[in-house]
Amino acid sequence: MRSTASASAPASRVAQPAPTRQRHFVFLLLNKFTFLSFAAAIEPLRIANRMSGQTLYRWTLVSENGQDATCSNGTTVKVDAGLAEFGRDDVVIVCGGIDVRAASTPAVLNWLRKVSRRGSVIGGLCTAAHTMAAAGLLENRRATIHWENRDGFLEEFSDTDLTKSVFVIDGNRLTAAGGTASIDLVLTIIADDHGKDLANAVADQLIYTAIRTDRDIQRLSIxxxxxxxxxxxxxxxxxxxxxxxxxxxxxxxxxxxxxxxxxxxxxxxxxxxxxxxxxxxxxxxxxxxxxxxxxxxxxxxxxxxxxxxxxxxxxxxxxxxxxxxxxxxxxxxxxxxxxxxxxxxxxxxxxxxxx
The missing domain is CATH 1.10.10.60 (Homeodomain-like)
Known part of the structure; x- marks a missing residue:
């Protein structure tokens, strides 16, 4: 799987004003990352390009050492680069999964701290809130993590206001709880960037009929x-x-x-x-x-x-x-x-x- 940001013509388009700029996403794929939460984040960006007929979003896939990344289901994903220098306006999204503590290596944490010092937007999907917190990026911030990892997170990072929401946007820090929560987070970003009409059109393409907000919680009711x-x-x-x-x-x-x-x-x-x-x-x-x-x-x-x-x-x-x-x-x-x-x-x- 090689990253791409094609803007091929759709069957029907949503009229959009000319964007002021393209947004570039950098997806850091940690070892044993969860494929579903990653795909649920990148696909809405692709569809937004298709539905608008413009390249609103570009993306680059990276891993710690620049080698192909292996997700938790064993699938290998080709990446474009290692932990290289990226622009200040780039949005860095860390994709976590199984055994996130081991995947949060010193090299990864130091790179994230460096990105943070530039003032970049940094997000974490699934268990990657743990990586962000370990790098010191969530102190006195609101955040969320997959419910299965909530107990361990609370014991280790008491300075983070951990919520049960499906996603959280706190300034330039983004976290999503995993699974389909990535869709809700990215649809919110698209709506903020280019309006609700485009976000709704993307959701329609995904056959995603109930867009959740940051007030919705992860788990089913008791x-x-x-x-x-x-x-x-x-x-x-x-x-x-x-x-x-x-x-x-x-x-x-x-x-x-x-x-x-x-x-x-x-x-x-x-x-x-x-x-x-x-x-x-x-x-x-x-x-x-x-x-x-x-x-x-x-x-x-x-x-x-x-x-x-x-x-x-x-x-x-x-x-x-x-x-x-x-x-x-x-x-x-x-x-x-x-x-x-x-x-x-x-x-x-x-x-x-x-x-």
Missing amino acids: PTRIGVRHPRLSRVIERMEQSIEEPVSPADLAEEVGMSTRQLERLFRRYLNRSPKRYYMELRLARARNLLMQTDLSVINVALACGFASPSHFSKCYRAQYGTTPYRERGTHGLEDEQGAEPSFDEGEPPDDLG
């Missing part, structure tokens, strides 16, 4: 995610998700929504086939797994961040859920590995650690 529309159940789950580090007891959760503990138990059993304690434990362990995989936090600190007062109990719960200990998940070993594993959960109940 009722949609769990497949159940029950207001009080949704409120309890939302409270659980907000209180991972300091878990709330089932009795207090029930009281907050005007139910008895027994009624809450029946509600979870009926709709989710598990107890409130087990569901809560699964949320906490999922958060812990994300932190183990995405951060350098010690196992003890991960345990504390997920509401476990005892590292050994954390290890036992983790082993029961995932079949391995937190240390082995990291590829290291600790005292926990020398302790016998507890049997699997009985009747759907995890070891209880809600205090």
